[in-house]
Amino acid sequence: MNASIHAIEPARIVRTVRGRATSDGAGVRLTRVIGGPELPDLDPFLLLDEFGTDRAEDYIAGFPDHPHRGFETVTYMLDGRIRHRDNHGHEGLLTPGSVQWMTAGRGLVHSxxxxxESGRMRGFQLWINLPARDKMSEPKYQEYAPARLPLAQPTEGVAIKVIAGRVDGIDGPISQPATDPVYLDIALEPGVGWDYLLPEGHNAFLYAYEGAATVGEGKDARALESQELAILGGGNRLALRAGKQPLRAILVAGRPLREPVMRHGPFVMNTRQELMQAFVDYQEGRF
Incomplete structure (x- = not known):
């Protein structure tokens, strides 16, 4: 839900971060924006990877079987096709414009x-923490083809794909009460502005993946360059304006959990003992 009208204050850029080139899986090249030294996390968000290349050798090896426990992964495809399989029998194909919101819960092994074998592969993977009460829940998926992700067009030159959250009375299909997330793919024509009310108390970031933007108004207005992430703060009314080129950006927000985080690789728990148990359970085939 959008924030209450009684507490409207302008949002501003608190800090900007650029991702670092890295590789993961069996050598997939990507840019890590959250989860690296500059921004280890942003409660409840643990990781944000952007991948985008025309070179098959950068992605063809993919991500073979690997485990997860204690958090959620969100894969949003812009271009290309990825096949998901897990050891619980779930299988799906992500095509351009589709999203998979996977709650790993107590654990699964997937690829x-x-x-x-050729062509453009582009998209994002986001990791979102789960509260302690949900870390050992049954794994589940929320998976949607492009046609099932609604498009809001609040004014001329503005198109918002609503994955989670609400825009102009249009709700995204993803539901997660623990963090009440917002996940929007924003497209603005050159010079066009758009305002949005973020949920009160949420942590939020904006990542421009095509074009540049201005965030905020007056003396607090700051530029956001392409491939730059802005941590938002100071208020809940986001004023966004595209630069001289069309803007594409993702806006993501979530309720912080404010719980201890003990993480290593694909396991995210609350205590060291729980983390060690995750390794034992995986090694003994209990996922």
Whole structure:
């Protein structure tokens, strides 16, 4: 839900971060924006990777079988095709414009492998923490093809794909009461502005993946360059304006959990003992 009208204050850029080139899986090249030294996390968000390349050798090896426990992964595809499989029998194909919101819960082992040998592969993977009460829940998926992700067009030159949250009375299909997330893919024509009310108390970031923007108004207005992430703060009314080129950006927000985080690789728990148990359970085949 959008924030209450009784507490409207302008949002501003608190800090900007650029991602670092890295590789993961079996050598997939990507840019890590959250989860690196500059921004280890932003409660409840643990990791944000952007991948985008025309070179098959950068992605073809994919992500063979690997485990997860204690958090959620959100894969949003812009271009290309990835096949998901897990040891619980779930299988799905992510095509351009589709999203998979996977709640790993107590644990699963899955693979993410490109289902193409050439062409563009582009998208994002976001990791979102789960509260302690949900870390050992049954794994589940919320998976949606492009046609099932609604598009809001609040004014001319503005198009918002609503994955989670609400825009102009249009609700995204993803539901997660623990963090009440917002996940929007924003497209603005050059010079066009758009305002949005963020949920009160949420942590939020904006990542421009095509074009540049101005965030905020008056003396607090700051530029956001392409491939730059802005941590938002100071208020809940986001004023966004595209620069001289069309803007594409993702806006993500979530209720912070404010719980201890003990993480190593694909396991995110609350205590060291729980983390060690996750390794034992995986090694003994209890996922």
């Amino acid at each position: 993410e492998m490109p289902e193409q």
